Amino acid sequence: MKRNSKIGLYLCAGLLMFSSCAKDDGPSIDDYFLNYEIPDVEPPAGLQLGAYYMNLGGGGMNAEKYARLKQPLDYANSILGANVIPMLSSVNYPEEGSKATDAPYPMNPNNEEFIAIAQQQVDWALQAGLDFFILPNCNTSMGKYPNVLGDTAFVNVVTGRRDVTGKAANDPACGALVDLKGLKYVISVNMNNFNNQPTALKAEEGGRVEEVQDVVSTRPLKYQTRLQRFNDIFKRIADYFSDPNYFKVDGKPMVVIIAADKTHSLDSKKLYADMRAYVKEERGYDMFLVARQGAFTPPGRYQYYFVGNVDALCCETMYKQTNYNRSQMYPQLIDQNWAYFQSFLSSNFGHEFIPTVSPAFNWYVENLQNYAQYPLVVRNKDTFKTLCNVAKRNLGRHPIVFVDSFNDWNTNTAIEPTDPAYGDGYGTEYLDFVRAQFKR
Numbered sequence: 001m002k003r004n005s006k007i008g009l010y011l012c013a014g015l016l017m018f019s020s021c022a023k024d025d026g027p028s029i030d031d032y033f034l035n036y037e038i039p040d041v042e043p044p045a046g047l048q049l050g051a052y053y054m055n056l057g058g059g060g061m062n063a064e065k066y067a068r069l070k071q072p073l074d075y076a077n078s079i080l081g082a083n084v085i086p087m088l089s090s091v092n093y094p095e096e097g098s099k100a101t102d103a104p105y106p107m108n109p110n111n112e113e114f115i116a117i118a119q120q121q122v123d124w125a126l127q128a129g130l131d132f133f134i135l136p137n138c139n140t141s142m143g144k145y146p147n148v149l150g151d152t153a154f155v156n157v158v159t160g161r162r163d164v165t166g167k168a169a170n171d172p173a174c175g176a177l178v179d180l181k182g183l184k185y186v187i188s189v190n191m192n193n194f195n196n197q198p199t200a201l202k203a204e205e206g207g208r209v210e211e212v213q214d215v216v217s218t219r220p221l222k223y224q225t226r227l228q229r230f231n232d233i234f235k236r237i238a239d240y241f242s243d244p245n246y247f248k249v250d251g252k253p254m255v256v257i258i259a260a261d262k263t264h265s266l267d268s269k270k271l272y273a274d275m276r277a278y279v280k281e282e283r284g285y286d287m288f289l290v291a292r293q294g295a296f297t298p299p300g301r302y303q304y305y306f307v308g309n310v311d312a313l314c315c316e317t318m319y320k321q322t323n324y325n326r327s328q329m330y331p332q333l334i335d336q337n338w339a340y341f342q343s344f345l346s347s348n349f350g351h352e353f354i355p356t357v358s359p360a361f362n363w364y365v366e367n368l369q370n371y372a373q374y375p376l377v378v379r380n381k382d383t384f385k386t387l388c389n390v391a392k393r394n395l396g397r398h399p400i401v402f403v404d405s406f407n408d409w410n411t412n413t414a415i416e417p418t419d420p421a422y423g424d425g426y427g428t429e430y431l432d433f434v435r436a437q438f439k440r
Helices: 002-023 063-069 087-092 114-127 151-158 192-198 226-238 268-283 332-349 380-393 429-438
Strands: 048-052 134-135 138-140 148-150 184-190 213-218 219-226 250-257 289-294 311-314 352-354 400-403
Touching: 087 114, 114 429, 134 151, 151 184, 184 192, 184 226, 192 226, 192 250, 213 226, 219 226, 226 250, 226 268, 268 400, 311 332, 332 352, 332 380, 352 400, 380 429
Parallel strands: 048 134, 048 400, 134 184, 184 250, 250 289, 289 311, 311 352
Antiparallel strands: 138 148, 213 219
């Protein structure tokens, strides 16, 4: 009897072991934290939509890049062209080689033809539902405020403040002007330019903003502190704040600080607080500062650079990154990052995160030497729609989304129309697509 009971126990134990093995086949994809669908999200009322607007002239894009942009996608021969031509190119250059150009279309703010080009782009921006353009930087010239460097002439013409000869809009002799028709604009500051002009500002060599004096003239010898130049850059931009077309958040003019993590200082909180006070005293405005950092870089990394000193953060397009594993897990990985960004910034600093969406990404056009480091994101409306939904899932207190970009053909992130008769051209489809995603 005892022998039979032992046999029964052994049989039961064996059956239990068999049944447990049969049910547990190891890890399941259903348990993976990135295995979920991104739902469609309705945009909130009043969402504000901005797009980076590039100056492709003056070396912004050269003939070699433009040639690669037009190439078809051919993996077998390591050709990763976008196979498109901007629509304005086909209008201005209907025949191949009919006019030499370093850009896909002329963008010289000193030429009369630029007015018509910029006006068409403004009209297209409004069709896309954009509320504002994010324009290139306007820096101060060393020791010569209010003389300027950078893209000031470009900004003045695009915003309708001056004609192509430099005459102000209120000058009776002023020529044709761009009409923004309600489209607003934001001016950016590029800290890479600030740190490298006239000499590189390197923290490891003791080159912090508060410690450097730059030579601005040798006859006679004159200096300007880098700290004063930092303040004057923002004061120079503040010259535009009274323009009713300048975009504001709660009455505060927005300024986007590109490469904010490149500015080294002894005390970043004091640096930004003093600069804000300087601009307020000189121009009477509080600012809404947005710092832009690299893709997939945690904001806590820059707590002693700018986090805690600005009002909001954004990233470069999340597609501009070199980890191929990440590219296999878009868009869920982006969704997780943005959710963390919003939570971290809100709970620790009271800041908000502004999502940035792009329809594609192609480093092959920008740089033939190292394009393989950056995963290619081919233009696809389904993929873009999902990323737009990720953005709408991760909005801040002020519902704002950036589009990178309106016309950056160097990386094929543009939503600007392309010639539908050439290659993979899509006409004006992306304008209507963006409006449908972000406007009710």
